Amino acid sequence: MALKCGVRVFKLNTIRQAVRLLSTHSSPEAVQNAKVGDFPGARAPYVTELKFLSEASYDPIPIYRVLDHNGQVIDGREEPNIDKETLLNMYKTMVQLSQMDKIMYESQRQGRISFYMTNYGEEGIHVGSAAALSPSDLVFAQYREVGVLLYRGMTVTEIVNQCYGNCEDPGRGRQMPVHYGSKQHNIVTLSSPLATQMPQAVGAAYALKRVPNNDRCVICYFGDGAASEGDAHAAFNFAATLDCPVIMLCRNNGYAISTPTREQYRGDGVGARGAPLGLRTARVDGTDPLAVYRAVAAARGRALAHNQPVLIEAMAYRVGHHSTSDDSTAYRPAEEIHKWNSEESPIRKFRQYLEQKGYWDVESDEALFKEARNRVVKTMQEAEKKKLPPWKEMLEDVYYEMPPRIQKQVKQMEDHLKNYGEHYPLDKYQPE
Ligand SMILES: Cc1ncc(C[n+]2csc(CCOP(=O)(O)OP(=O)(O)O)c2C)c(N)n1
Incomplete structure (x- = not known):
């Protein structure tokens, strides 16, 4: 017409x-x-x-889903063609993640690590997106995307070592827990100032676009709270105007710590900002790993075939507290948390899907949970026994050549430890 x-x-x-x-x-x-x-x-x-146009001038962006609340495929034509091994790998990653979250969260409560953030309720976004990408695609994450890292092949040991900041942490204990990164797995190290990763991801995508016969895209994960930063707008705009092969994946989990989305923005969520700026945009049910998979696979195709940037808004709910520094019952009702944790649990839904396909059963599930839990407990005990990196390393690696003022600080610290070393747990550190 x-x-x-x-x-x-x-x-x-x-x-x-x-x-x-x-x-x-x-x-x-x-x-x-x-x-x-x-x-x-x-x-x-x-x-x-x-x-004057208002938010009511436009229909809300619909939420695409493949599975219903009981893990049933709603329309068979939309079920992605994923082999059994991959589906099981997706499920096992979700379970491993949930068990790691449980034990690491408790370990912070016991004073064994300083900080932790759980991923409950968002596991489907992680595995659905990770499974749709190529391992060579570059990941810029925020912090609540650990399932992507696990799916990529980072081990529980690597993750736990980072949280313990021991001598096997690639960051050598200089960062807070949950600031992961892996050159081997194409995961750019996280940084906590919100939204910094967004323009960086777009820049990286622009660089990839300039590589002849490029076959890699960039995926950038961010929360609804990060989307309220000015950097988010800059990133969207550069992605569109420079035609970058980037997937901007918003995890809209309803909260930026204690600020609910209703206080963060007007209009139709984060997705509403995509199309007007020139990003292909879709909204999906983030509790449905298959919907996320289909959206990211299609977005990847567009990004690589046409250098088309895509915004995906994955709707979910942050079931856990924001971090170990937060008590979310102070700002949201317990019933709300319970509803999302039970009725919309991505792990439960996906398990039901696998059971209906005849790929999974109760016995396998019990064994998997046990195995996943034991792996974390064992790894944690090992991580605790590992030495911390030599203290001097905290002052290294910033400058190619250490400037005199930092050399002076090293000297002061050496002298201090010579005189007062018995007051410090120096036996916990590797020798220099
Ligand atoms: C620039 C900046 N401002 C504030 C903070 C403090 N802060 C850390 S996480 C967070 C909430 C982010 O919410 P969202 O992006 O929705 O992610 P979620 O934690 O819900 O996964 C805030 C405000 C920060 N890290 N950086």
Whole structure:
């Protein structure tokens, strides 16, 4: 269907679109008779009726899903063609993640590590997206995406070593727990100032685009809270205007610590910012790993075939507290948490899906949970026994050559430890 408007013909796919265009902007007669304004900043029909658009001028972006609340495929044509091994790997990663979260969270409570963040309720976003990517695609994460790291092949041992900051932590204990990264697995080390990873990811995608025969895209994970930072807008805009092969994946879990989304933004969520800026945009049910998989696989195809940036808003719920520094019952009702943890549990839904396919059963499930738990406990005990990196390393690796003022600090610390070393647990550190 085409709508003639002055000299311009608007191509409209559906009657609904036509009706919306007319009702949003002006009466049909006004549009029919309008001439087109051709400004450098916009090309659009002139009208003689002033109308301010509001969030109600647009329909909400629909939430794409494949599975229903009971893990049943709703429309068989939408079920992705994923082999059994991959499906089981996705499920096992989700379970491993949930068990790691449980034990590491408790370990912080026992004073064994300083900080931790759980991923409960968002496991489906992690494995659904990770399974749809190539291992060579570059990952820029926020912090609540550990399932992506596990799926990529980072081991529980590597993750636990980072949280313990021991001598096997690649960051050598200089960062807080949960600041993971892996060159081997193409995961850029996380940094906690919110949204810093967003323009960086777009820049990396732009660099990849310039590589001849590029076959890698970038995926950038961020929360709804990070999307409230100015850097998010800069990232979206550069991604669109520079045609970058990047997937911007928003985990909209309803909260930025204690600030609920209703206080963070007006309008139709984070997804509503995509299309107007020039990003292909879709909204999916983030508690459904298959929906996330399909969206990311399609986005990857677009990114690589056409250097088309894509925004995916994955809707979920942050079931756990924001971090070990938070008590979420202070700002949200316990019933709300319970509802999302039971009715919309991604792990339960995905297990039911696998059971219906005949790929999984109760006995295997019990064994898997036990094995996943034991792996974390054993790894944690080993991590605790490992020495901490030599203390001097905390002052190294920032400058290629250590500047005199830092050399002075090293000397002061050496002298201090010579005199007062018995007051420090120096036996816990590796010798220099
Ligand atoms: C620039 C900046 N401002 C504030 C903070 C403190 N902070 C850490 S996490 C967080 C909430 C982020 O929420 P969201 O992006 O939705 O991710 P979620 O924790 O819900 O997964 C805030 C405000 C920060 N780290 N960086």
